[in-house]
Amino acid sequence: xxxxxxxxxxxxxxxxxIGNAYTALINSVLARKHGGQFIVRIEDTDRTRLVxxxxxxxxxxxxxxxxPHAEGPDIGGPYAPYRQSERLxxxxxxxxxxxxxxxxxxxxxxASRLEEMRKTQEANKLPPMYDGLCKAIAPDDARKxxxxxxxxxxxxxxxxxxxxxxxxxxxxxxxxxxxxxxxQVLLKSDGYPTYHLGVVVxxxxxxxxxxxxxxxxxxxxxxxxxxxxxxxxxxxxIAHVSVLRNPDRSKLSKRKNPVWVSDYxxxxxxxxxxxxxxxxxxWSYPDGRDIFSTEEMIGVFDMSQLKTTAPIFDTEKLRWVxxxxxxNMDAASLRSALYAFDSRIPHDDALTDRILPLVAERMKTLxxxxxxxxxxxxxxxxxxxxxxxxxxxxxxxxLSHAEWTHGAMEQSxxxxxxxxxxxxxxxxxxxxxxxxxxxxxxxxLESMEVLGKEESLGRLSRYI
RNA sequence: GCCCCCAUCGUCUAGCGGCCUAGGACGGUUCCUUCUCAAGGAACAAAUCGUCGGUCCGAAUCCGACUGGGGGUACCA
Numbered sequence: 283x284x285x286x287x288x289x290x291x292x293x294x295x296x297x298x299x300i301g302n303a304y305t306a307l308i309n310s311v312l313a314r315k316h317g318g319q320f321i322v323r324i325e326d327t328d329r330t331r332l333v334x335x336x337x338x339x340x341x342x343x344x345x346x347x348x349x350p351h352a353e354g355p356d357i358g359g360p361y362a363p364y365r366q367s368e369r370l371x372x373x374x375x376x377x378x379x380x381x382x383x384x385x386x387x388x389x390x391x392x393a394s395r396l397e398e399m400r401k402t403q404e405a406n407k408l409p410p411m412y413d414g415l416c417k418a419i420a421p422d423d424a425r426k427x428x429x430x431x432x433x434x435x436x437x438x439x440x441x442x443x444x445x446x447x448x449x450x451x452x453x454x455x456x457x458x459x460x461x462x463x464x465x466q467v468l469l470k471s472d473g474y475p476t477y478h479l480g481v482v483v484x485x486x487x488x489x490x491x492x493x494x495x496x497x498x499x500x501x502x503x504x505x506x507x508x509x510x511x512x513x514x515x516x517x518x519x520i521a522h523v524s525v526l527r528n529p530d531r532s533k534l535s536k537r538k539n540p541v542w543v544s545d546y547x548x549x550x551x552x553x554x555x556x557x558x559x560x561x562x563x564x565w566s567y568p569d570g571r572d573i574f575s576t577e578e579m580i581g582v583f584d585m586s587q588l589k590t591t592a593p594i595f596d597t598e599k600l601r602w603v604x605x606x607x608x609x610n611m612d613a614a615s616l617r618s619a620l621y622a623f624d625s626r627i628p629h630d631d632a633l634t635d636r637i638l639p640l641v642a643e644r645m646k647t648l649x650x651x652x653x654x655x656x657x658x659x660x661x662x663x664x665x666x667x668x669x670x671x672x673x674x675x676x677x678x679x680x681l682s683h684a685e686w687t688h689g690a691m692e693q694s695x696x697x698x699x700x701x702x703x704x705x706x707x708x709x710x711x712x713x714x715x716x717x718x719x720x721x722x723x724x725x726x727l728e729s730m731e732v733l734g735k736e737e738s739l740g741r742l743s744r745y746i
Numbered sequence: 747g748c749c750c751c752c753a754u755c756g757u758c759u760a761g762c763g764g765c766c767u768a769g770g771a772c773g774g775u776u777c778c779u780u781c782u783c784a785a786g787g788a789a790c791a792a793a794u795c796g797u798c799g800g801u802c803c804g805a806a807u808c809c810g811a812c813u814g815g816g817g818g819u820a821c822c823a
Binding site: 470 | 760769785
């Protein structure tokens with residue numbers, strides 16, 4: 283049997299959540315390792331939280347990240363449609379089937395009654411659960427009320443005795459007492475399924491073999507197990523990966539951290555670096571190295587080695603990983619990544635290729651290119667510190683006679699400093715300020731070589 | 747409240763009963779290199795393996811309790 287995995291994001295955010303990217307990567311790696319398929323299914327069943335354009339963002343971020351899918355709403359596939367809002371009749375049929383054989387029932391309770399019920403339960407320190415009022419309605423009566431158009435939902439009929447157990451691929455056996463499982467709503471009054479019905483039906487119908495999702499879903503898994511049993515379906519393999527956390531240890535949230543993939547893209551992170559970092563959050567490379575490609579990961583990936591502890595998303599380490607990738611990139615790739623990232627960079631390949639060796643090892647993100655290299659393109663408006671007129675004048679004279687190579691220029695600067703009894707360090711700093719406008723940056727003389735004699739001396743002369 | 751998951755340096759982790767006086771990486775500190783900043787090299791600091799009990803000749807590794815952290819408790823996913 284071919285392995286089929288999936289992610290099922292709901293289009294309720296601005297973009298692909300980094301946590302979704304993390305589970306997507308793991309799902310994708312497992313499928314690829316076994317020559318299977320990784321699919322994307324959009325779970326747009328919450329009409330109130332739907333965000334315009336979210337689905338497109340999710341799909342494009344997934345593509346940008348380099349996590350390709352075999353089937354999805356954008357490219358179709360043998361199990362289309364891949365958008366739950368387009369599969370409504372299916373859920374209704376399955377829910378009705380459950381009602382017919384007693385595993386679910388119609389519920390006519392209003393929102394206000396449910397709210398009151400919960401308040402009472404809370405006051406009495408009871409777990410907030412549906413009290414089963416509508417379960418007592420005779421099936422014929424319930425059917426008549428539905429036929430008459432009364433507003434209703436369909437709830438699953440959870441047995442009130444026994445234990446539901448499942449084996450998590452990375453956590454082992456997990457059990458829940460049935461009496462603590464709520465009679466979950468399966469079909470909402472607007473005709474849309476809840477997550478629980480939708481996910482079970484579609485995972486079955488789409489032949490998903492491995493469900494890999496965040497650990498926040500562990501408590502609802504017994505409901506899903508029960509549904510598989512009610513339907514008489516085989517239960518797929520299930521694994522819950524840890525959630526990513528904020529530095530304060532709470533679940534990663536947009537209030538405390540950037541959570542959208544586009545945030546990281548905008549900050550100048552590379553997709554391969556993000557994938558590498560995310561992979562390291564979930565799993566350790568067998569030989570302990572921190573830098574590895576997704577292809578290398580696929581080669582040695584083992585589900586049972588997935589982490590059980592929820593890691594803190596460490597932006598510093600991500601920056602380091604990104605820097606490693608930038609340093610190891612070939613010039614052409616880095617060049618085009620930069621052009622795509624920052625529109626201010628002129629598409630002058632020859633010039634870019636002369637600048638890159640000077641700045642690439644100083645960058646941790648693509649965004650840092652401009653802060654490091656803008657002086658190559660724009661005359662610095664003013665320096666951070668005032669330049670010494672006398673030193674600048676002497677430098678201009680000395681350099682105007684020097685051969686325009688960094689070696690010769692260095693000789694000339696050092697000779698001047700010696701002759702005048704100035705500290706070479708100070709002279710270099712004056713020159714740096716005059717040329718680049720900053721106290722830090724790429725190697726000065728090499729930079730001046732790129733800038734050219736005329737431009738360099740021109741900048742220097744402004745301070746004379 | 748109730749249910750569930752988790753627990754090794756600040757952070758990410760290696761470790762799956764003896765190889766551990768606990769190894770690596772990020773970050774930090776110091777030094778080398780050096781025209782600045784990086785990168786690179788060297789070194790240092792940093793974990794009584796959450797606590798307490800067991801099991802065992804032997805436990806970071808197995809079991810239990812507790813504590814701590816996290817998650818879930820919706821006609822949200």
